[in-house]
Amino acid sequence: MKKYISALCILLCLLPLGAQTEKMNVLFIAVDDLKPLLGTYGDEQVISPRIDQLAARGTVFLNAQCQQPVCGPSRASLLTGMRPDSTQIYDLETRMRDKNPDLISLPEYFKQQGYETVGMGKIYDPRCVDGRKFQDKPSWSIPFKYFYGKSDNTAGFANPETVADIASKKDKNGKPIPVWNVSPIPATEGTEDLPDNGYIDGAIAEGAVSWIGKLAKQDKPFFLAVGFKRPHLPFNAPKKYWDLYDRASFELAPYQKAPEGTPDFTINPGWEIRGHYQVPRRGPFSDELQRELIHGYYACTSYVDAQVGKVVDALEAAGVADKTIIVLWGDHGWHLGDHGQWCKHSVYEQATRAPLIIYSPGQKGQHGRATTPAEFIDIFPTLCDLTGFQGPEQLEGVSLKPVLDDPGLQIRKVAMSQFPRETDGKMLMGYTFRSQQYRYTEWRERKDKKSKGDGPVYTRELYDYATDPLETRNLIEDPAYRTVVSEMQAAAAEELARYDIR
Numbered sequence: 001m002k003k004y005i006s007a008l009c010i011l012l013c014l015l016p017l018g019a020q021t022e023k024m025n026v027l028f029i030a031v032d033d034l035k036p037l038l039g040t041y042g043d044e045q046v047i048s049p050r051i052d053q054l055a056a057r058g059t060v061f062l063n064a065q066c067q068q069p070v071c072g073p074s075r076a077s078l079l080t081g082m083r084p085d086s087t088q089i090y091d092l093e094t095r096m097r098d099k100n101p102d103l104i105s106l107p108e109y110f111k112q113q114g115y116e117t118v119g120m121g122k123i124y125d126p127r128c129v130d131g132r133k134f135q136d137k138p139s140w141s142i143p144f145k146y147f148y149g150k151s152d153n154t155a156g157f158a159n160p161e162t163v164a165d166i167a168s169k170k171d172k173n174g175k176p177i178p179v180w181n182v183s184p185i186p187a188t189e190g191t192e193d194l195p196d197n198g199y200i201d202g203a204i205a206e207g208a209v210s211w212i213g214k215l216a217k218q219d220k221p222f223f224l225a226v227g228f229k230r231p232h233l234p235f236n237a238p239k240k241y242w243d244l245y246d247r248a249s250f251e252l253a254p255y256q257k258a259p260e261g262t263p264d265f266t267i268n269p270g271w272e273i274r275g276h277y278q279v280p281r282r283g284p285f286s287d288e289l290q291r292e293l294i295h296g297y298y299a300c301t302s303y304v305d306a307q308v309g310k311v312v313d314a315l316e317a318a319g320v321a322d323k324t325i326i327v328l329w330g331d332h333g334w335h336l337g338d339h340g341q342w343c344k345h346s347v348y349e350q351a352t353r354a355p356l357i358i359y360s361p362g363q364k365g366q367h368g369r370a371t372t373p374a375e376f377i378d379i380f381p382t383l384c385d386l387t388g389f390q391g392p393e394q395l396e397g398v399s400l401k402p403v404l405d406d407p408g409l410q411i412r413k414v415a416m417s418q419f420p421r422e423t424d425g426k427m428l429m430g431y432t433f434r435s436q437q438y439r440y441t442e443w444r445e446r447k448d449k450k451s452k453g454d455g456p457v458y459t460r461e462l463y464d465y466a467t468d469p470l471e472t473r474n475l476i477e478d479p480a481y482r483t484v485v486s487e488m489q490a491a492a493a494e495e496l497a498r499y500d501i502r
Helices: 002-014 049-057 071-080 106-112 160-167 200-215 271-276 287-317 376-387 401-405 479-499
Strands: 025-031 059-061 116-121 222-228 324-330 356-359 368-370 415-423 426-434 438-445 457-464
Touching (some): 025 106, 025 287, 071 376, 106 116, 106 222, 200 222, 200 287, 222 287, 287 324
Parallel strands (some): 025 222, 025 324
Antiparallel strands (some): 324 356
């Protein structure tokens, strides 16, 4: 009998790890331009029951910061576990693998570990990879599907007359102008009484539900990435989601100018919304327009919330809910009029802070609310840790798994984000560092638009969220904050030194 037991033990040791331990699936949900405007983050006006239900089962990261508040660089960092100064992606023109041909993306790594990796919607920014069709071809074991539905309406409009009017425009050579390049187009659309799949995100959700049913029947574990398009502009959603809100009840941002003692160049004048949508090209927005945009953002958030619910429900229906890790994230925040901004593209709180919710079956700290500073580069090592993989050497973040078990843990002193600017003929990189209470920012000179900010410090900022949550006053010269400045400067120097910035 002892001989049989010994032989069995040897056989088990020789079997592949996957044969001994069933691997967890991963549902990876990205939501474009979603700020922490959710019930679970304390917003009392938004209607987001499905994401709130997911949050109640998992861990909500209350102080998660993106690496750079614009789609391309943010997603390139998250999906490689590398900050922008390592990816060298600072814009929407540079391709990720042109700069880093040997990098391994998050889904690519899981593919290498034997996972079926499937993606749909917007995961990468297509401008920073190999286009919308492939969304980084090495990442997927099954060809990527950007859109699910009868037609790929890039602008997301349902009203045929609206689309026809836009599509009828011609360029100077008489050729039709693509819908997404026409300016101005309406910033909102909410009068269409359509089913959810009348807009792109409803169709994406249907595609994801279908895939879960297929993948759950396979022997291989799966990594399913689902990228929703709203609440990115234009703010288009079926009428029923607009009807959830009373527009007159929305309050406007109470502080709509640059912080006292802060240079104006830190404020984004609204390049994206003013350059592509039907709003004033310059000057302030009327109160009426502001409420319309706020209403649109809330409606789109509720619309996406419903789609997230459909996808999560599909795990239960397919019998794999108890063996699927769920990560939900917005790629950055969005300004809804605060500091007079209607965009992302800044290093203020409303642009860099984004939702991050992680649910892992069996985690000890369920219903957790973590206050530790966290970064998006932490997601890659966290998923590796949760699934038992070591991860590639390129990873620059830390695993958040210990925080899932103990939400009170503080794994970082500060979380780092960055964004470039130009002023007075100088090219700058704003490096901002968020602790539990403060934000410290250094604007450093850079050689050109493709380089890191390794030059001298041009100007600095400091904000105290305990006393000034609206960032109304730059405290960098306040004598009462000398010790805080010194401590934050030391924490910043420690992070910047990793990129030879001193």
